[in-house]
Amino acid sequence: MSNWPRPPAHVEPYVRILGYEGAVAFILAFGGSEVYLPMTPTAAARSPAAALIGAESVMALGLAGVSRRVPTAKPWLARVFRTEGLRVPEIARKLHATDVTVRKWLKDAPGQRWGDDRQMRLF
Structure with missing residues (x-):
């Protein structure tokens, strides 16, 4: 959707990597808590976030250097x-x-x- 509101700076990496729908789902599921974001495929597949967004997206978030604590936004x-x-x-x-x-x-x-x-x- 092109008319979505612009994300704030602390949310922008999530939107860039996961897209708007993925970022919203991820923030609703994990917002306010710490999430382990491994950078190896085997560890990423075991992450609780992998079930929601996939191991590749977990690794991308880990490589992007986002905070381990997911914002509530x-x-x-x-x-x-x-x-x-x-x-x-x-x-x-x-x-x-x-x-x-x-x-x-x-x-x-x-x-x-x-x-x-x-x-x-x-x-």
Whole structure:
């Protein structure tokens, strides 16, 4: 999908290697925890992440030098799910957050206007 929101810097390596769908699935499955990312084929095949993304992708993430602790990236995931057409309550349930928090994440998204659209910007 070409209109997906741009990933933040800490998520970009996951999107570059796994694609948007793969990155979303990986972050939902392993976000907030440490994941062993081996760089050899036999060790990568034994990694818990290999069942989800495959041994080659596990090795690619390990070679890319991404952090062993997978980010939760909930504000970005909220914007991704919103572009997929999910409503705020559905996003909140999926991300284990409140609807108030999801609305804040969506409102604070880069490129969003602040305040009243009828009022001119001061700066």
